[in-house]
Amino acid sequence: MAQTATIRLHRFPLSGHSHRAELMLSLLGLRAELVDVDLAHGEHKQPRFLEKNGFGQVPVLDDGAFTLSDSNAILVYLAERYDEQERYWPRDPARRAQVQRWLSVAAGQLAAGPAAARLVRVFKVPLDHALAVRKAHDLFLVLENELAARHFLVGETPTLADVALYTYTAHAPEGGVSLAAYPAIRNWLTRIEALPGFVPMARSAEES
Numbered sequence: 001m002a003q004t005a006t007i008r009l010h011r012f013p014l015s016g017h018s019h020r021a022e023l024m025l026s027l028l029g030l031r032a033e034l035v036d037v038d039l040a041h042g043e044h045k046q047p048r049f050l051e052k053n054g055f056g057q058v059p060v061l062d063d064g065a066f067t068l069s070d071s072n073a074i075l076v077y078l079a080e081r082y083d084e085q086e087r088y089w090p091r092d093p094a095r096r097a098q099v100q101r102w103l104s105v106a107a108g109q110l111a112a113g114p115a116a117a118r119l120v121r122v123f124k125v126p127l128d129h130a131l132a133v134r135k136a137h138d139l140f141l142v143l144e145n146e147l148a149a150r151h152f153l154v155g156e157t158p159t160l161a162d163v164a165l166y167t168y169t170a171h172a173p174e175g176g177v178s179l180a181a182y183p184a185i186r187n188w189l190t191r192i193e194a195l196p197g198f199v200p201m202a203r204s205a206e207e208s
């Protein structure tokens with residue numbers, strides 16, 4: 001479907017969950033207004049924002065009168081509504097289920113591993129850094145193995161799975177998780193960065 005309403009993405013520029021949604025908008029060639037939410041001053045816990053997302057988290061998408069939170073839900077919505085060729089959220093049941101498998105990994109192992117390690121290093125959130133780093137490497141071993149066999153996570157073309165996993169994997173070094181041992185993952189990141197419409201997330205100062 002062609003875009004008719006104004007799309008707004010409420011985001012934080014260094015949030016990987018926000019970037020995931022921003023990347024999807026851009027890959028689909030959609031025009032979107034990016035609205036920065038001031039997390040440092042608690043704007044996301046104010047009533048006006050909580051009306052949009054009771055969890056008080058970014059990202060939140062407004063598409064005209066429709067409001068949606070949760071980055072993976074936003075990916076599914078954008079693909080369902082605007083990806084007419086069904087490239088990113090394939091109709092075939094087996095492929096779609098494989099994409100869903102990776103969306104679960106994005107909300108599970110990716111969030112508990114590389115994303116959590118980055119929260120500690122970049123935002124000084126008091127989580128167990130050693131545990132998060134261990135979980136990140138457990139995940140990356142599986143990813144490395146799967147990506148050695150194909151170009152993208154579900155076959156030879158990109159899907160929502162790649163969009164969901166990209167940002168926190170690419171920015172894992174900011175959390176002290178090196179990608180040096182994972183050549184297939186690094187090649188996959190390069191392939192995503194070469195897609196028409198790719199937009200990067202700003203890098204934070206922390207990197208090792």
Ligand SMILES: N[C@@H](CCC(=O)N[C@@H](CS)C(=O)NCC(=O)O)C(=O)O
Nearest residue numbers: 015016017056057058059070071072
């Ligand atoms: N499940 C949510 C997680 C979103 C999330 O963790 N957002 C973070 C920024 S990356 C946030 O808003 N944190 C502020 C808070 O939780 O108070 C999603 O996928 O959108």
